[in-house]
């Protein structure tokens with residue numbers, strides 16, 4: 537589904553002494569099928585922005601459009617329940633929301649709420665647990681007997697079992713070990729491609745933004761600071777430093793190599809082995825030319 541923000545502002549606790557403007561005049565368009573990373577310093581408004589995507593928050597000013605749904609302060613959104621069926625949100629630390637007696641019931645909770653038939657719930661539950669890389673024999677266990685990483689996967693499986701068209705991910709790998717982080721992000725990337733999803737990821741990892749996203753939105757103090765293709769936005773050291781963000785490590789490395797060997801190696805998301813080859817060629821080229 538296409539996602540459009542038109543001059544969206546959001547004020548927490550408006551008209552109280554605690555009023556806080558978390559978003560100011562934010563506009564962007566995400567075409568259906570995109571994988572977008574939203575990055576920005578702590579408090580820049582990323583989570584607030586995400587919560588507009590399934591109508592959990594309504595803009596104080598402006599308008600959010602998701603497919604045919606419109607969310608604004610002025611009008612009531614038609615059929616918000618069906619919007620929530622289509623937009624799956626993985627909140628930060630989603631395992632804190634597990635509560636059922638069995639893993640199967642937790643994964644099937646969302647579809648059950650949307651009146652999906654029991655046979656279909658069973659089918660989706662089986663599919664979702666496999667998708668997150670857990671064995672089916674965990675289905676009858678209590679989610680509270682599992683490890684933290686397994687609980688995270690169960691919570692994610694619950695979102696996948698809704699068969700969403702839009703996947704909204706708020707730092708979904710926070711607190712996992714590095715191999716778990718990579719597995720989960722690769723799984724989201726597969727889901728995105730195989731199910732033709734529109735994915736919006738909030739992350740503090742510049743590496744993940746570079747590796748997985750095809751479009752980047754950078755937030756600063758509640759405003760959109762920059763947006764564009766990863767290889768335009770994430771290579772701009774000065775602009776990133778202004779919002780206290782670092783270049784992704786691979787870009788830092790290539791900048792350093794350029795300083796050292798006097799020749800730039802353009803980054804095109806080539807893998808480590810290919811980069812090593814290109815770097816070797818630069819080093820050897822340097823040697824052979826004296």
Ligand SMILES: Nc1ncnc2c1ncn2[C@@H]1O[C@H](COP(=O)(O)OP(=O)(O)OP(=O)(O)O)[C@@H](O)[C@H]1O
Nearest residue numbers: 548549556558576577578579580581582583584585
């Ligand atoms: N319920 C709330 N009431 C008042 N202010 C809030 C509320 N939730 C968030 N804020 C404020 O709104 C601003 C934006 O918060 P938000 O959580 O969207 O930022 P963020 O970029 O997601 O931060 P982080 O990276 O730390 O998760 C912050 O200044 C925050 O303190």
